[in-house]
Amino acid sequence: xxxxxxxxxxxxxxxxxxxxLVILLVAVFIGVGQFVLDGKYDFSRDIMIKxxxxxxxxxxxxxxxxxxWSPFTKHDKTLKTTIEKxxxxxxxxQWTGDSxxxxxxxxxxxxxxxxxxxxxxxxxxxxxGSLTYRKEGEDTRVTWRMFGQNDGLVGRWFAVLTKLLxxxxxxxxxxxxxxxxxxx
Numbered sequence: 330x331x332x333x334x335x336x337x338x339x340x341x342x343x344x345x346x347x348x349x350l351v352i353l354l355v356a357v358f359i360g361v362g363q364f365v366l367d368g369k370y371d372f373s374r375d376i377m378i379k380x381x382x383x384x385x386x387x388x389x390x391x392x393x394x395x396x397x398w399s400p401f402t403k404h405d406k407t408l409k410t411t412i413e414k415x416x417x418x419x420x421x422x423q424w425t426g427d428s429x430x431x432x433x434x435x436x437x438x439x440x441x442x443x444x445x446x447x448x449x450x451x452x453x454x455x456x457x458g459s460l461t462y463r464k465e466g467e468d469t470r471v472t473w474r475m476f477g478q479n480d481g482l483v484g485r486w487f488a489v490l491t492k493l494l495x496x497x498x499x500x501x502x503x504x505x506x507x508x509x510x511x512x513x
Contacts (some may be wrong), residue, residue: 330494334344334440335439335443336497339398339477342496344466345460345465348392356439357466358363358486359460359482360483361409362483362485362486363482363485366480366485366488367472367478367485367487368479368480368481368484368485368488369432369476369488370384370475370476370477370478370479370488370489370491371474371475371476371494372474372475372476372491372492372495372496372499373472373473373474373475373498374448374472374473374500374503375470375473375503376463376471376503376504376506376507377468377469377470377471377507378468378469378470378471378506378510378511379467379468379508379511380468380510380511380513381464381469382440382441382442382443382469383440383441383459384461384466385442385462385469385471385506385509385510386439386440386443386444386462387513388506388509388510389443389444389460389471389506390416390417390438390440390444391415391416391420392412392415392416392418392420392421392435393412393415393422395422395504396410397507398449398509399477399502399505400426400499400501400502400505401424401498403501403505404428404498405426405427405428407426407427407428408425408426408428409424409425409426409480410422410424411424413421416438417435417438418435418436418437418438418459419434419435420434420435420438421433421434421435429450429451430450430451430452431448431450431451432448432449433446433447433448433458434446434447435447437459441462441464442461442462443459443461443462443472444459444460444461445457445458445459445461446458446459453484454477454479454484454487455477456475456476456477456512457476458474458475458476459472459473459474459479460472460473460474461474463487469475471503471506471507473503475495475499475503479491481496491507
């Protein structure tokens, strides 16, 4: 006669279910990251500033002025920035801090249209960005944009989070830029 199996204690059954759940979550994370996410991101924020594009450009087109309005220097007090060339095409800065390392280089700079730049984060994530100006009556619409492509499993998931993490920072930076430009 076959004896019925003794029922496992509840904690053993609970651990089995937790292990199965963890394995399923890891499989979903890897599967979605490899086969669903493409790693692309593209987002922008804008604000109206009561000033000319040229007045806006005085703070945007000179990397020495960025700490006055950039949210990144405000939130990471360990940030150390080195500026190799402050203005014009080829303007370049590097930074290190607790939140990461990176560099930024202007690829376009025009006092009526704005700036475009290439960025590199932690020596592996490349992005492009811009701060563009569009005259609207007496005001200027300033649009801050960032876009790129991250490869690899972690990079693809990071691309999903980039917009969520960065748009509040862009909003804060544009609000500070507006205050500084309009105060002059």
